[in-house]
Amino acid sequence: MAEVLTVNLNERSYSILLGHDLTPEVKSKVAKLTALGRKIAVVTDQNIVSHQSHALHAMFGDVPTHVLPPGEETKSLTQLGHLLDFLASKHLDRTSALFVVGGGVVGDLGGFAAASYLRGIDYYQIPTTLLSMVDSSVGGKTGINLKAGKNLAGAFYQPKGVFISTAMLGTLPPREFAAGMAEVIKNGLLGDTALFAQLEQSKLTPKSPELATTIRRCCAIKAHIVEADERELAKEGGRALLNLGHTFAHAIEQATGYSAYLHGEAVAIGLCAAARLSVKLDHLDEDDVERVETVVTAHGLPKRLKHPLPMADLLAAMARDKKVREGMPRFVILRAFGAAAMQSDIEPALVEASFHEIGAK
Secondary structure: OEEEEEEOOOHHHHEEEOOEEEEEEEHHHEEEEHHOOOEEEEEEEEHHHHHHHHHHHHOOOOOOOEEEEHHHHHHOOHHHHHHHHHHHHOOOOOOOOEEEEEEEHHHHHHHHHHHHHOOEEEEEOOOOHHHHHHHOOOEEEEEEEEEEEEEEEEEEEOOOOEEEHHHHHHHHHHHHHHHHHHHHHHHHHHHOHHHHHHHHOOOOOOOOHHHHHHHHHHHHHHHHHHOOOOOOOOOHHHHHHHHHHHHHOOOOHHHHHOOOOHHHHHHHHHHHHHHHHHHHHOOHHHHHHHHHHHHHHOOOOOOOOOOOOOOHHHHHHHHHOOOOOOEEEEEEEEEEOOOEEEEEEOOOHHHHHHHOOOOOO
């Protein structure tokens, strides 16, 4: 029996269904849409086709499917164009629906295609990685990367529903599971100190009995924040707080060409850098940094750069971040565990010192 969590956004409200295997629920939704004469298409990536082909067929049968190459490089104008051309070639119209099956890359690109095609068609998220289950599939942020930076083109466009099957995690490589843990740790730091304490006490694994409950907790945290600030317009706090560690992380990803780190790995390093910056702003102490780094490393994530990166490259990437306001980068800092805030008037020397401490040169 699926558990239901609702994202309350008035006419854009939708349900997150959570369970071990939601194949019957997805099949039922596909059947209902088809019975109404609505065309259906699926977008996924080669990893899902290779490792979850049985699940795909069980959910969708012979529904037209577009397969993307895996990896962050897929979040591009080129691949977006290929997907839009595919939707047009299958003669989808404004009553049609797109099912997006995959991790954060597929979810972001597929959602943006749905927002763009015919100025918007319905779409449903079926996340297959821990990171997409606890973060990117919920909240309607869609987009692609440009040469100038990460997620610089996109739209706020809510799905019609999210289906989270924890059985999908059965074929997830350990490195990908660890990458998803970065977002779980982030949620613990943002507003669920009990969750962070739980992660300090025991490592969360794909076989942990509390995995499903943890995923639900993370979805509930994000749903609550999105409900209060759907389009990230709050002057203080709001949805922007979900970017804890991400200003550092996006700079690391861009400076390495999106090839050296998984997104979650960059976020993990970013969380450590954000904690160090919070110390320099007299909010946290060194013991707090050690607690963050201990949880990060316990879950198989890096706390420092594998190889030094030029400071100039990192700062240039940061200057192009989409969170920049009036020429100033904005950072989410921790005033305490469970209490985050946005701050933009930070001395550049403090940012550089934080970068140095995680391995920049």
